[in-house]
Amino acid sequence: MTEEKKKRAVVTSFKPPRSSEWKPLQPEKDNGGSEKEARQNQDELHNVLLSSLQMQHLVVLAGSGCSMGAGGPSxxxxxxxxxxxxxxxxxxxxxxxxxxxxxxxxxxxxxxxxxxxxxxxxxxxxxxxxxxxxxxxxxxCSGFLADEEKLEAHKTFVHRLSRRRVRDQRLKIFTTNYDLCFESAAGALGIVVIDGFSFSYPRRFDPRFFDQDIVRRPRNGSESATYLEGVFLLYKLHGSVNWAHKGNGNVVQEASPEPDEACLIYPAAGKYQQSFRQPHLELIAQYMASVREPNTCIIVTGFGFNDDHLSEPLISAVTSNPHLRLIVADPSAKEKLVDGNEYWKHLGELNAQGEDVWLISADFNQFAQLIPDLRSLSPADALVKAIRGVARTE
Incomplete structure (x- = not known):
């Protein structure tokens, strides 16, 4: 990558609904951008993300772009x-x-x-x-995770998004990736992942496990149990490198399954039809239901909108679900709005029409750093922030 490309890569920006311009998050001195304008843009995006993370339902759709930053294959x-x-x-x-x-x-x-x-x-x-x-x-897809340092962005992403109020619904991450990036990041942080598999060995897939949760039991009978913090649900829509078919619909986790046993939807046009077989059918059903829940924020990152069976329900949900916010982060978002596929063009139209669609020009690593830490803002900090916001407008 040339120095000029590196320079452009760090200048992230976002496009709010109805806005005709992209708002830079760093000063663009070549275009006369000021530091004050950049700070105002940073505050605007920060507030949008902060309110989004506190919506009742928080859903993530993660594609191959998330893993490429950790060394995953293109x-x-x-x-x-x-x-x-x-x-x-x-x-x-x-x-x-x-x-x-x-x-x-x-x-x-x-x-x-x-x-x-x-x-x-x-x-x-x-x-x-x-x-x-x-x-x-x-x-x-399974041999690039030897170095845990490659997962810093995944750890930041999971850590910040999973720190939600326990009274809200658990964070749901839907991913098309086969690799174990999210599981490994959660393991490094000591976070519990509910992935549809039993907690006993061998771990067997049963969708009923998605309806279970983890609580912290009190040490005495006078206290009630509380939900454990940080737990999130993981749905691997196209399977995983450690899933194996054992016949009769039995899917278990294994370290190195044989290719004929591997429970994966390989990259081919037939993946649309394969997604309607178990266990993928159950995972797709969970995805379809999640995008239609009221008071929902959906974050899309590292996903190119090339899978019709995932893109179509998402675009449809934006137009039919009045309480849905969609945030799309992609390093080439500006270019794709112009010469991307039909879904990108539709996203641009929805954004221009004023639908609650926010577009962010940032890769997965950059976007992870933009996510607010829900516990970093105390009530006193929030008051100071509000006062500063009023002062800027005067």
Missing amino acids: MLDLWNEVVGTNPSDKVKSVIDTVRYDITHKNIEALLSRIEASLALNSNEDLSKFLRNSKQNILKK
């Missing part, structure tokens, strides 16, 4: 892992069999073409390539 990385930067003759033969243009380095399109071909005719070479591809993807 779609191009998966292509290089499966096909190689310099494909062998054997790989080229497989690709030629399904008549795929190798210059288009789209792993999702390639695997979709292979799956479609195998659905019509069996082919040993294609089957072997597909199995090896899944094995390599499984390995690539």
Whole structure:
């Protein structure tokens, strides 16, 4: 990355509803931006995020962009892992069999073409390539978490969002990622994650566990039990690197499941149909219900709106749920509003129309730092902040 790109990368901004301009969070001296204006913008976004985190329901949709900051693979990385930067003759033969243009380095399109071909005719070479591809993807998505320091952004994100009032609903994180970033971050912080699996070994999936919670029992009978702080719910919509199918709908957690047993929705066009099989069906149902709850804030980060089965219900909820706030953080948000897919264009239209849609130009690491710490603002601090806000307006 050049120095100029690095300079641009740190200048985050946001676009409130009905605003025609993006508001910078750092002074843009080249455009005549002042430090006072930047501080006012920072305060505005801080107050919006602070009020959002205190809404009754808080939902997060996290995509691959969250893991890439911790060293996770991009779609191009998966292509290089499966096909190689310099494909062998054997790989080229497989690709030629399904008549795929190798210059288009789209792993999702390639695997979709292979799956479609195998659905019509069996082919040993294609089957072997597909199995090896899944094995390599499984390995690539699970082998980058050796260093806990890579998870600083995840730890900040989980720590700040999960510090909600216990009377509010638990934080819900829906993620399309296979990796264990959120689980590892929670483990490092000593936070309990309810992920739909039993607490006994082997850990078996049962959606009824999502309806359970953790309380702190009193030491004597004169006190009542209280909810444990920091607990959050995690829904892995496309499966996980440590989930294994054991037949008869039985899904357990294993350290290194075989590719044929791995409970993953691999990157291919068929992932839409796969999402309506168990356990993915249950997780999708939870997602559909969550985006339609009243008094809800949905935070989208690291998600490119390329999955129709997740993007469509979200956009629909914005237009049909009058008590919904949507916050989308993406480092390329400005560009995607102009030349992105139909969902990005729709987001831009909703934002311009005045719907409660806030757009933030920031990657996952930057956004994690923008999230207010709910316990850092005491009543005295809040009073001082309010007085300063009045003084600025006079």
